[in-house]
Amino acid sequence: MPLKIITRRNGKTFYIRGTVRGQSVFESTGTTNAEQAEAYRAKREAELWTESVYGKRATVTFAHAVAAYMEAEPRTETTRTHLRRLLAHFGTTKLESIGQQELDDAYKAILTKGAQATGATKLRAVLTPLRAVLEFAAIRGWCNKPAFQRPKVQQVRMQFLRPAEATALVNAAAPHIQRNRPLWAALIMRPVCAVYSRVSSSMATVRGAG
Structure with missing residues (x-):
């Protein structure tokens, strides 16, 4: 029989009771408001029917999924902050409905600069926490393993000083640094020497192969 709204003796909270495709149901709606209880009944009956079929x-x-993910183990405050924003956006969206287009929409809705945000920001604030929740859900059979396009993250190119530039920097430094000029010059030049060493080694390998 379909689900019906009932109350317990001397109680005000509404409950639903009945059978949906052979599954017996008796649970609280969590409300004493008749309209809210009816909305809960209709939604729950539809969910149970869909679950039994699909x-x-x-x-x-x-x-x-977020609730289960948070309960599974302690999460950092940063993770909690990102998840709260994602939850505010996706809410009760079905996991199976979250794809690349929904991710792109999340960038626009959650991030201050929207779709124009840097790749690093998109990755940190949206994609990484979203993927973590969906992979958690996929392991439990709640959805397919997520597959999203990773935003491009601009690589920062490291700049090195040339020997003459390093020497000029030390010469222009404060007197107490100049007193240890050889030490500071060596420390500054160490990364440069390492790079030169790798380049020289690579060139020697190429010449040897030729």
């Missing part, structure tokens, strides 16, 4: 993964929401 399987549980068709009904698991992002909110459910």
